Amino acid sequence: MKRFLKLIITFILTIFGVLSYDQYIKGHAFLENFQLIENFNSSSPTLMYVSIFLLLAIISYLLISPFLVKLILNQLNTFEDKFDQMSFQEMVVSTVGIILGLIIANLVCIPLFKFGIVGALVVLLINIVLGYGGYKIAMRKNVEIKLFEECEQSSTAKPKILDTSVIIDGRILDILRTDFIEGKIIIPQFVLAELRHVADSSDSLKRNRGRRGLDILNEIQKQLKVPVEIIEKDYKNIAEVDSKILKLAEEMNATIVTNDFNLNKVADFKGVVVLNINELSNAVKPIVLPGEDMSVTVIKDGKEHEQGIGYLNDGTMIVVEGGRKAIGQTIDVLVTSVLQTAAGRMIFTKMK
Structure with a gap:
């Protein structure tokens, strides 16, 4: 990569030097009327041109190119590190900002192209300034977009996924009646399937618990104004219902409502927010002090x-x-x- 860049820069600098010398020899103002193809066609391959070409190539390759290559590579590494730290949204926004800045720059600079190499340098400078300006404006707007999204998310309650244990427990019905829990109530289809399986158990105790859970769900849907949604999505490659609930909560950015101690611990480990009914019950118990x-x-x-x-x-x-x-x-x-x-x-x- 280094050697390739050195050769490219050396070639560009050498051609630029030879053409500038040719223009100067012909009596034109220095660096005016720069036309690459015409200069090459009109230049005679004399010994002087060959000597100047070789001299400029050696000077460029040994003195100028290493410095420019080092500068370019350092900037590329800086940009690479910066892009690695960017999210996909930031990359898209910054790219759009740069493109808009370059479009505006080229529209503004159309009249400057007739001034030869001087006009080309001015156009290049304006492109750099407006491209960088578009990038900075886009990144500032991206920060505002993020703040708006965070405020919108904080003002909107997350959906609550009920697991089997909290439905069978029944206390969730009384809690929902008090309006302490906000947001949509999510009942996954696989939780309903587990409830039906428990309700059809040959064990009378399990059967009663399963039927109680189904009754609680019916009361939540019929008696309360809380929006309830049944999610049909299932994960065939996951066997355990608790693991399915965790996966669904991660995908929906939802909160799990449970009184299962083990599910609570696993959810905390994975960074999923949990509302534990048992913890709520302990928190609202009256405080009793020694001596009362x-x-x-x-x-x-x-x-x-x-x-x-x-x-x-x-x-x-x-x-x-x-x-x-x-x-x-x-x-x-x-x-x-x-x-x-x-x-x-x-x-x-x-x-x-």
Whole structure:
């Protein structure tokens, strides 16, 4: 590449020098009326021309060409690094800006072509200036386009994909009624197929869970104003439903709504946004501090000696020290400590 560029630059500089010398010898003003073909036809191949040609070729090849080649290659490497960092949109926008700048430059410079080599140099300079100006304007507009797209995306809620577990759980229906979740609800066809498979199970417990999930979907469609869309797209090469949901969420830039712990972890690893119903439930539970009083109905004995177990309305477990003797009764207790676990919150109390 270097040698080829050196030869090309040497040839151009040598021809330019010989033609300039020819014009000067003929008594014309230096670098005026530059016509490449006519000069070659009118130039006689004398020893003087041959000597000048060889001298200029040697000087250009040894002194001028290496400097120009180094400069060109450095600029090419700079442009290559810059283009590598550009997105496809930036490349398209910058290319359009450069083309528009060059079109305007050539339209403006049409009258300058009659001034010979001087006019050609001025045209070249204007092309460079307006081409670069078009590139800079296009890149500034590209930044504005990006900001507009980001604002548009932030103002528009992402679609929410419901997985099988959150549909069967049923709490999503109550959450949607409160209008806390915005955006379109997406039900993939493969999730419906899994629900139907569970509803047709020979196991009565699974069958009831599957039918409950189908009932929840019917209520979401009929009772709520939330837009619901069933996506027919499937991934035949992916076996697991969870993997299909992740793939669909990545393609649609959607949010997954689930209460599946494992799906939540995999989605976090892949950078997919997840709304976990269990995490939401834990977040909205009332805060109980040690030293507070509360009432609880003891319904069974605990694992430890003399312990009793009760539950709040949201399912939070209450461990009552010495509450075994009060099974079946509603008693006042004093909170001693609160333990937050991945499975939920446990409150330890003692009888007053």
